[in-house]
Amino acid sequence: MVDLLTAPPAQRDVRLSEKQERSIAHATARINLWTGSIRSGKTVSSLLCWLIYVANAPRGGDLVVTGKTFDTVARNVFAPLMNPAVTGPAASLIKYTRGAGTATILGRQIEVITANDVSAEARLRGMTCAGAYGDELTLLPEVFFDQLLGRMSVPGARFFGTSNPDNPNHWLRQRFLLRAAHLRLRHWHFTLDDNPGLDPEYVASIKREYVGLWYKRFIEGLWVVAEGAIFDAFDDRKHVVTKLPAIRRWLSLGIDYGTAHPFAAVMLALGADGRLYLTNEWRHDSVKARRRLSPVEYSHAVRNWLETLDAGEPIAPEYVLVDSAAADFRVQMAKDGLPNKPAKKDVVEGLRTMMSLIATDRLRIHSSCVGLLSEIPGYSWNAKAALEGRDEPIKAGDDSIDAARYAIYSTRSIWWSLLRRSDFSLAA
Known part of the structure; x- marks a missing residue:
């Protein structure tokens, strides 16, 4: 397979920042998480890392991609994976139809499991996982995430996931991000300025769009609490x-x-x-x-x-x-x-x-x-x-x-x- 980090521009058009490359190179823990502002490059980093992992993943276990709905999984995970500008020649080796329960990545079958509510946890029972990728983790039920990690019993299994910041009391932050030093977990925080491919005019425009709570979360990448008046900008x-x-x-x-x-x-x-x-x-x-x-x-x-x-x-x-x-x-x-x-x-x-x-x-x-x-x-x-x-x-x-x-x-x-x-x- 073509080296995704060194493929020439004609094969992969996405330019990676030093932080993105560093996160991909060091995502070797059992749990690897990318969080931060929107359009900060965290998703591309995590997906390239997941693709490299699938190419070398342990045999004898299931590989899983999960997200809130089939639409979000198709849009946020498989659309960029199947885009040659992102993954180069590897894009032709990724097959997925929106709404399907399985996909193929580099010849490996991938189970696509959505988690819109707590009942989704039952869909994981009986599985033995060799690896998993999770999109927008704060939107997934906590019990589902626990079950998924519990199913990753194949030696060397790894989890890769992304999320925008949420409430500081959210279970993802309290149980995992704040306890990273005590867990086999690596975490990278990204901001809008960490994405070298963004047009400055777009960056300025999107910074004008978000205000208050949402500016702190989606632009500054902070986990802040929702408090006070909702329409505080109303005059x-x-x-x-x-x-x-x-x-x-x-x-x-x-x-x-x-x-x-x-x-x-x-x-x-x-x-x-x-x-x-x-x-x-x-x-x-x-x-x-x-x-x-x-x-x-x-x-x-x-x-x-x-x-x-x-x-x-x-x-x-x-x-x-x-x-x-x-x-x-x-x-x-x-x-x-x-x-x-x-x-x-x-x-x-x-x-x-x-x-x-x-x-x-x-x-x-x-x-x-x-x-x-x-x-x-x-x-x-x-x-x-x-x-x-x-x-x-x-x-x-x-x-x-x-x-x-x-x-x-x-x-x-x-x-x-x-x-x-x-x-x-x-x-x-």
Whole structure:
């Protein structure tokens, strides 16, 4: 096999930093971990190291690649492995089909096992592992990781894995990174400046995108706790408007369905000035109104509201995104002529996206969204969850925020390409 570190540029285009080469050369422990900021080069380093290991891995045991989902494994692991610019001629010797349970790397069969929840631990039982690679370890269940390490019983077996920083109380940091000296573990920390292949303009752009907690984690590569106000960059003098610009596209309507708590619908649009706007809001608080509405009544109310939003003219959002738990309501809306999709409910990622948009002044809110504007100032991180190693908001007074998050995060792939990129971008 071609030496991955010395292959000429015509065979491997990725230029490695001294730190990357050093980590690859010295990843000889039972557990080898690369952590740090996004786009810092840690994934390329770990994958090249894994590829070299597979070429010489002990026989008589399984080789495993794992990650949260098949999509993330395909995107984060096999896409770069199969890219000649990264692995040179070895790329032609790597075969994988997205969603498949096995792959082939340099003639060795690789078991691809996803770990989206604690039940995934059962998929490892009975295995005898000679080596494993893990993508985004902080997203894996702790019991799954323990089971995987326990299955690595072949003499000389090694584990290779990557992760962005998370809560400082996360099990990966507390049980492994802080105890590296007492374990057979080697750890390398990377920052954005450790990747020599990044365009300076991109680096500057991505540093503008992240703010607060996320800047410390994803740019500085620090394990810091989520605390205090979530939307700490929000300034009602700048982010609240009484007049909307011309609207280029009515992108989406996010709906958080409520019976015992308020029902909230929030509209997202793209303005002619290149910003996103949360333009309108409809709410029904059954407690204050002393009346609960049925799915039929809610559907009719939302439809009637949409008929008169734009100076008395009807609005047809490109997407209607609804809380996936509200199955009956979604069916009723479809019957009433409002096709809809279940919203993407990734809470932390959705909030990070909203925070970044606000911090870079690419999201503004119309003053008529009274419920949303009343919720934003008091929306805070859950201190108890932080002590347990989890990032969670306090689930109270967040109905319109949830609706806005559905509208924004579920359509990210659409509006990202529409925003002006001269001084703002969201990393893919």
